Amino acid sequence: xxxxxxxxxxxxxxxxxxxxxNVLNRPDTVAPATRQRVLDAITELGYxxxxxxxxxxxxxxxxxxxxxxxxxxxxxxxxxxxxxQVVEEAGAMLVVCNSGEDSARERRxxxxxxxxxxxxxxxxxxxxxxQPNLDKLIDRGIPVVLVDRGSGRAxxxxxxxxxVLGGRLAMDHLLDxxxxxxxxxxGPFSIAQVAERHAGAAAALEERGGAELRVATTSSLTVAAGxxxxxxxxxxxxxxxxxxxxxxxxxxxxxxxxxxxARGLRVPADVAIVGYDDIEFxxxxxxxxxxxxxxxxxxxxxxxxxxxEEAQSGETxxxxxxxxxxxxxxxxxxxQTRRARR
Amino acid sequence: xxxxxxxxxxxxxxxxxxxxxNVLNRPDTVAPATRQRVLDAITELGYxxxxxxxxxxxxxxxxxxxxxxxxxxxxxxxxxxxxxQVVEEAGAMLVVCNSGEDSARERRxxxxxxxxxxxxxxxxxxxxxxQPNLDKLIDRGIPVVLVDRGSGRAxxxxxxxxxVLGGRLAMDHLLDxxxxxxxxxxGPFSIAQVAERHAGAAAALEERGGAELRVATTSSLTVAAGxxxxxxxxxxxxxxxxxxxxxxxxxxxxxxxxxxxARGLRVPADVAIVGYDDIEFxxxxxxxxxxxxxxxxxxxxxxxxxxxEEAQSGETxxxxxxxxxxxxxxxxxxxQTRRARR
DNA sequence: TATAGCGTCTAAAACGTTTCATCCAGTCGG
DNA sequence: CCGACTGGATGAAACGTTTTAGACGCTATA
Numbered sequence: 001x002x003x004x005x006x007x008x009x010x011x012x013x014x015x016x017x018x019x020x021x022n023v024l025n026r027p028d029t030v031a032p033a034t035r036q037r038v039l040d041a042i043t044e045l046g047y048x049x050x051x052x053x054x055x056x057x058x059x060x061x062x063x064x065x066x067x068x069x070x071x072x073x074x075x076x077x078x079x080x081x082x083x084x085q086v087v088e089e090a091g092a093m094l095v096v097c098n099s100g101e102d103s104a105r106e107r108r109x110x111x112x113x114x115x116x117x118x119x120x121x122x123x124x125x126x127x128x129x130x131q132p133n134l135d136k137l138i139d140r141g142i143p144v145v146l147v148d149r150g151s152g153r154a155x156x157x158x159x160x161x162x163x164v165l166g167g168r169l170a171m172d173h174l175l176d177x178x179x180x181x182x183x184x185x186x187g188p189f190s191i192a193q194v195a196e197r198h199a200g201a202a203a204a205l206e207e208r209g210g211a212e213l214r215v216a217t218t219s220s221l222t223v224a225a226g227x228x229x230x231x232x233x234x235x236x237x238x239x240x241x242x243x244x245x246x247x248x249x250x251x252x253x254x255x256x257x258x259x260x261x262a263r264g265l266r267v268p269a270d271v272a273i274v275g276y277d278d279i280e281f282x283x284x285x286x287x288x289x290x291x292x293x294x295x296x297x298x299x300x301x302x303x304x305x306x307x308x309e310e311a312q313s314g315e316t317x318x319x320x321x322x323x324x325x326x327x328x329x330x331x332x333x334x335x336q337t338r339r340a341r342r
Numbered sequence: 343x344x345x346x347x348x349x350x351x352x353x354x355x356x357x358x359x360x361x362x363x364n365v366l367n368r369p370d371t372v373a374p375a376t377r378q379r380v381l382d383a384i385t386e387l388g389y390x391x392x393x394x395x396x397x398x399x400x401x402x403x404x405x406x407x408x409x410x411x412x413x414x415x416x417x418x419x420x421x422x423x424x425x426x427q428v429v430e431e432a433g434a435m436l437v438v439c440n441s442g443e444d445s446a447r448e449r450r451x452x453x454x455x456x457x458x459x460x461x462x463x464x465x466x467x468x469x470x471x472x473q474p475n476l477d478k479l480i481d482r483g484i485p486v487v488l489v490d491r492g493s494g495r496a497x498x499x500x501x502x503x504x505x506v507l508g509g510r511l512a513m514d515h516l517l518d519x520x521x522x523x524x525x526x527x528x529g530p531f532s533i534a535q536v537a538e539r540h541a542g543a544a545a546a547l548e549e550r551g552g553a554e555l556r557v558a559t560t561s562s563l564t565v566a567a568g569x570x571x572x573x574x575x576x577x578x579x580x581x582x583x584x585x586x587x588x589x590x591x592x593x594x595x596x597x598x599x600x601x602x603x604a605r606g607l608r609v610p611a612d613v614a615i616v617g618y619d620d621i622e623f624x625x626x627x628x629x630x631x632x633x634x635x636x637x638x639x640x641x642x643x644x645x646x647x648x649x650x651e652e653a654q655s656g657e658t659x660x661x662x663x664x665x666x667x668x669x670x671x672x673x674x675x676x677x678q679t680r681r682a683r684r
Numbered sequence: 685t686a687t688a689g690c691g692t693c694t695a696a697a698a699c700g701t702t703t704c705a706t707c708c709a710g711t712c713g714g
Numbered sequence: 715c716c717g718a719c720t721g722g723a724t725g726a727a728a729c730g731t732t733t734t735a736g737a738c739g740c741t742a743t744a
Contacts, residue, residue: 003401003482005730016694021732031692048482051457052397053730056699059345061394071422071438077414084413084440088447093454095437096413098426105430112435115393136388140345223626254626284565284596286628348700358724363702373722395700398729 004045013041024049055117063093064307065113066122066147066300067106071098073221074279075249075296076124079147082300083122090308092119101126101220107133118142120307122300124149128192143310143317145303149192157306159299159322163193166292166326167200170246170274173290173328175204177336179244179272180211185229185256186248187217194221194248197276201246214242221248226255234263243271244334250275250282250291257286257333272334288331295324346387355383366391397459405435406649407455408464408489408642409448413440415563416621417591417638418466421489424642425464432650434461443468443562449475456482462649464642466490470534485652485659487645491534499648501641501664505535508634508668509542512588512616515632515670517546519678521586521614522553527571527598528590529559536563536590539618543588556584560594568597576605585613586676592617592624592633599628599675614676630673637666 006024010017015034022030023038030038041047055061064087068076080096087094097113099106103126110133113121120143125131134144138155146158174182184201186194198215205213216233218225226247233242233256247253253275260271267273267287275282278293302322310317352359357376364372365380372380383389397403406429410418422438429436439455441448445468452475455463462485467473476486480497488500516524526543528536540557547555558575560567568589575584575598589595595617602613609615609629617624620635644664652659 006732007730017731018695018733019693022693025732029692034692046478046481048453049457050398050459050730051454052394052403052459053699054457054732055394056392056398056701056730057732059699071413071426072416072419074414077419080413081440088450093439093451095439097435097437098423108430109435111390112393115391115396117392117394139388140390223622254623258626280565281596281623281626284600284623284627286626359701360703360724360726361722364723367702371722376723392700395729396702398700398731399702401729 004047005050006047009038009041009045009047012045013038060117060119060142062091063095063116063118064120064122064304065095065097065109065118067097067099067109067113067124069099069101069124069126071096073251074281075277075294078296079300079303082297082302083304084300085297086301086304086308092308094304099126103127110134110137113137114140114142120144120311122147122303122307127190143307145307145310147303148299154319157303157310157319157321159303159306159324161294161299161324161326163196163326164200164203166276166294167197167202167246168204169200169326169328170197170276170292171201171204172208173330173334174244174246174272174274175208175211177244177272177334179242181214181240181242182211182244182246183214183216183233183242184246184248185216185218185226185233185252186221187219187225189217191221197246197248218248218252221251223251223255223258226252227259228255230256230259234259234265241271244268244273245271246274246276248276250277250279250289253289253291253333254281254285257289261286267333268335272336274328274334278329282329283331285333287333290331290334291329292326293329294326299324346389348389351380351383351387351389354387355380402459402461402484404433405437405458405460406462406464406646407437407439407451407460409439409441409451409455409466411441411443411466411468413438415593416623417619417636420638421642421645424639424644425646426642427639428643428646428650434650436646441468445469452476452479455479456484460484462486462653464489464645464649469532485649487649487652489645490641496661499645499652499661499663501645501648501666503636503641503666503668505538505668506542506545508618508636509539509544509588510546511542511668511670512539512618512634513543513546514550515672515676516586516588516614516616517550517553519586519614519676521584523556523582523584524553524586524588525556525558525575525584526588526590527558527560527568527575527594528563529561529567531559533563539588539590560590563591563593565593565597565600568594569601570597572598572601576601576607583613586610586615587613588616588618590618592619592621592631595631595633595675596623596627599631603628609675610677614678616670616676620671624671625673627675629675632673632676633671635669635671637668641666 006020010020084094097109106126122145124147144156189195216229218229275289275291278291282289282291348362352362426436439451448468464487466489486498490502526540531537558571560571617631617633620633624631624633
């Protein structure tokens, strides 16, 4: 209905169309009297800028997209919040897209975003092989920043947390606590984090020796998957059963915790647990969960900053790879109470 | 860089500009041979539609927005997932905006969305007073569907869950379990759900009589706020201390659970707890949490359906108000074991 | 007095689509 | 053999901005 254009506003205020545009974009170049007249016309007609037209002229939009693996995963929601802060501060808008770890959906999203000529894309890609879709974006001049994924590529910025270090921290801690039969739960290993956290754990264990690491692969990083994996683990004869479990994320860890207590075993006395991500609920779990904490919001903030920087500096931009260090938060789920192990 | 036009594609394929457009939009109206030639040109040039131009012509975009109170709240992430399904199925795109319960940010978002001429807006508004911003959208012909908020208005569709009923279910359950000193925790009461769940609880209690309801207002619906509120409650002399707490959401309930167990009290023996929302972590909490479950994804799906319906039917659209019924999930946190209360 | 400069405003081009009226070359019925 | 129709293609207009080159009237400077 009320679809007033800039032209109608101009007519209403008795000025030319270009003047209205100037009032909108460079208010100081137009005389106060006329400016006021134009502003009055604008409010009277209920005029609202048409962003499509503006974008068409500008060649690109003022929105930045973030493509996450799962909107419902607390890790990503925090990253989103961090990115949001920075993006909105810059007067742009952040749109959140959910790939759901499905590369077809991811591709679909990237196509749409490319059609929209978004200002830039923050993304945690589904796989970690070559990424033709992303390369295409970059060719077109749309900056891409990788979030929490492979820092190797020279053609794009990235932010990540050192997952190898995180795995190492967790493992060192469990070894310090005297554990000698330890399990690593997570999967699929095609997810880089899952593999790297494992690599860190394995490395730490190898350096210190004298302990064994059993790996149980899960089909996804959910509470339910954690429960299922724990079932198998707990079915082992007591002598072989791991005394500690290091989980690829907190959801898995919560699943393990559920299953362990459901079987009447105690945490950490019978099975110690260390998770990863330190989501808000980790501290509120049945037994407060030890976990490797990542600076999630900061990850999002930094990613957004790199993106905006690249979008502004254009050709002269130097790609950067920022790596944050995780931190182990020890809570009851892995705190040795009394008797030494084994 | 590679900013190929529809015009360049046309030149490349040796056809007119309009023909290329036809290939894109009505492939069957163009002869197979030419169609193929155009398609080849498209892939060769790496042409990607410019959505701004398309939108400008069409008068509106193909995206639908959802404005939520908190991206990190599991309730909303599920609603988002539901809406996403429907919206993407319809070939549109869902963008998620976060108001953070801040009405200034909400307004800013709505302004941007209006500038973008979005196809429609799903929103859980911050306050529940009059909403001039939303009215403005509707005036402009942009459909708005209220999510989980006041079903009264005739000028817009809405989907909601019956929060009064939810409060009633929780309270009836606690009364059935023999509790006579009960507390309601939640806030701020300016959030409609907080008020309505309380109203339901109060109504149930009044009907059955013989029990008292103490209300403790929290400043927000977070775990931390729950802990703080619980502190005050537990400071009461044992004889006055409530034997059961009904919380306005699960985050609060988890906070209460944390605080109660931190003080060496047992759940449900000393304090029973019922939460609201039945988030995934409710079942994985220290003591599995009884909670009122809402059909969250369905809420999102239905909202999106109503929106798309309205966007298509235009003038002839009849606004509808869908109300879903919540369901109480009883878990250990409120299950009476033996001795009767009072 | 001419000129340069400044502040203010205008007119027109350009951005990349979609759509609509037209046109053209066949084909078919009479 | 002619008129009517049809499938397929074209050209131009329109969508609503932003931006650029100028125009116009003044004042300050040479």
